[in-house]
Amino acid sequence: MTAPLLAAEHLTRRYTLRRGVFGGAAEVRAVDGVSLAIRRGETLGLVGESGCGKSTTGRLVLGLERPDAGAVRFDGAPMPAPGTPAWRKLRARMQMVFQDPLGALDRRLAIGAQIREPLEIHQIDTARVPELLAAVGLRADQAARYPHELSGGQRQRAVIARALATEPDLLVCDEPISALDVSIQAQVMNLLAELQEQRRLAMLFISHDLRAVRQLSHRVAVMYLGRIVEEGDPDEVLSGPAHPYSRALVSAIPRRGKPGGRIVLEGDPPNPADRPPGCAFHPRCAQAVARCRADEPALLPRRGDGRLVACHVAHGEAEKPSVRAAA
Amino acid sequence: MPEAPLAAAAPVAAPPQTRQERPSPLVLLGLCWVALMLLVAVFGDFLQPFPYTQMDLRNRLSPPVGFGGTWLHPLGTDELGRDVLSRLIASVRTSLVIAFGATVVGAVLGTTLGFLAAHFRGIVEQAVLALVDFSASIPFLILALAVLAFFGNSMGLFVLLLGLHAWERYARIARGLAISASAQGYAGAVRQLGASPWRVYGRHILPNIASTLIVSMTLAFPEVILLESGLSFLGLGVQPPDTSLGNMVGYGREYLTRAPWILLAPACVIVLTTLSVSLIGDWLRDRLDPTLR
């Protein structure tokens, strides 16, 4: 068993909100004890709703922010502090693809120059730009175009080309297709799949779209309020989700044929500054039992198939399982 | 898998290129005047009919051509027989040099502080913001007068001092735009590529905010001229034998009744120059950056 390329242990990231000048401080745990590992050439999908901490996790994994607790190790070595020369050097091996391609590009420079930039920074041969353009499906003459002259899909391709310039080992994609038209999304996803295969990239694919995640990932992790609540093989998780929240997410995927079967979560979306005690999901959970209000469940392998899930009920530890019909 | 080329796809954001619009006649006039002033400032030495300190005692207080004077001194002379036109030319040069210098000093200082605040956040930012608050709490004229009183009046100090009058505008612009560029924007992306802060600020942020800064500088420039001429008028700015526009008005004041041309000529130049640069600044702002009101 080779060591994973990326290993993150118990990452925690807290923000402090002050309410007014004389108000007290509220602590928001954007990421709360997240551990994950990605091996070379493997893609981990990270799903969850807005505000669950997936983007923050992505930034922590890249070392863009320092965790308040926990550690990130890349290729065996600890992640250097952001902004240091060591960290900057490491960027050649790990890159990010952003959600908003227009915002991520400098509107004053042609995309060819922007794709060339990482090569200049890391002092690699800059003649590779045409090759990179071709790899993402852009024409060589488009190198002279400015970001606003391209379509959304083309811009994202440019961002991907720039991210690949230094041949990184790890790519973190933070909602790379959310800002694109639906028809373009498929094309970009196919591109990513192709690149993943050709270059044996390790990827952290962050999205709220389960189907996109399924297409690319070797494993998927579901996040809720800063914690991973389930992790496993994408097909297995999608066909048989173990955690109540995953079940709700999966049931929301539009499907042809059988209508109904949609689980609608009760209760309000969670306020990260006001975590419910015990299991964070329990106020909205149809299966919650007394223990769920008291103890936070740990992410452990389930009896039977070994699926990693953080749920008392899923582990069969509830004394009186209350089964409220949810289908 | 190449995408079908989308020729001239509808741009999502407004292009940085400006709209082609003819400037109004007033703006054109303003541009001409400014060009004239620049020429005078640069080639002043060759244009002066007389050295500006040269006295012609036989022709003291002679009026300008058309009011009883001769072409020898087209704009008249002052109480020491010095040619008003020559003094005017020298004054234009002094005033413009000071105004340029001060504007640049202010812009450089303000932008640097703004960038420092945006980059380091935390206590550096708080310090810069406190300085901005402090700046806003004293009218600049009073501050300038106080500093002049305590530290005297050398030319270098004067330019530096005038430069400070609008620094917080540049600081605010630089800080605001740098912050928004950083987190999710292009600056954050480039930093993520491994660029050093110098590269991020120098190659990316600065060129992107340059047009906003330039508009601010153009709008601040006339204020510097007015400040400098006000201070010089009070006798506290440019000191003799150097001459500036405000200076001339101040010294010409005694002869308001007998020889008004001594102060009218520089006064006109001040007004026309300030007006021209203001018009140009407004036009530039409308063209390049309507968000800056």
Next chain:
Amino acid sequence: MLRFAASRLARAALTLAMVVTFAFLVLIASGDPADIIMGSDAPPEAVEAFRQAWGLDRPIWEQWLGYFGAVLTGDLGRSMRDGRPALDLVLERVPQTLAITLPALAIKLGLGIPAGVYAALHRNSFADRAVMALAVAGFTIPSFVLGLLLVLVFAVQLGWLPSGGDGTWRHAVLPVVTLGIGGAAVLARFTRSAMLEVLGQPYIRTASAKGVPWRLVVSRHALPNAAIPTVTIVGFMVGTLIAGAVVVESVFSWPGVGRLLVTAVANRDLAVVQCVLLLVAATMVMANLVVDLLYGLLDPRLRGAPRGAAGG
């Protein structure tokens, strides 16, 4: 609202503290404070006593505290010229300055605001363009040029008004007009912008579409909303009353605080300069504070805004 007021008050106090510190630093940096404040004519024993009293042989931060204390008790040194306490000298000139700046403020408000509002309501009409042209002239012509021109026309050529000094109400006319016109121009331009921005808002169109008579739309919706940014600039003008008067008082030889300042600067009478500086800063900070509090009253959106932000 109370929280809001308290935070603004704290900020004002902090700014004042900074100004006092600044004055202190300038004082320290420019030489021996004892000599400066006492003046070079003062007898050596007095200077020494001053030094002791102020603790100038003590560490810097103690001196700073001492300076703070002196300022708070109003002991700002003595004028070089006649040895009188600087504060007294300054305060006795304040009424003179107010005598021209307050009427000027009335002109600025009474002329500038209506002109700006009118121009905005009749956009692109002749009146609008005329107002705008006059406004531009008003702020590109420096006050000393305007003043001298007025003297040239009304005092020299027409002989209607005296050209300087004080004494009768006639002496005040030209200074007041000079001050007023410049400010009215700035205010007109600003009010016009503020009104135009408000008039362009959707809720104005909605009110008008609902059938509300235009007069009411303007008076009930447009004006109050345009008042908010206008309050800022009026506050600014109040704060800079003295600064604006500096040049004009010199032009007309009007014996107010501004003129005192200019003379003091020319003579390096530093106690007086320092005193005026602190007085002006205090006025400005007070004016800003009042504006901030008025904002809180006028604009409900500002009162609830939480201060401080989360990271990231």
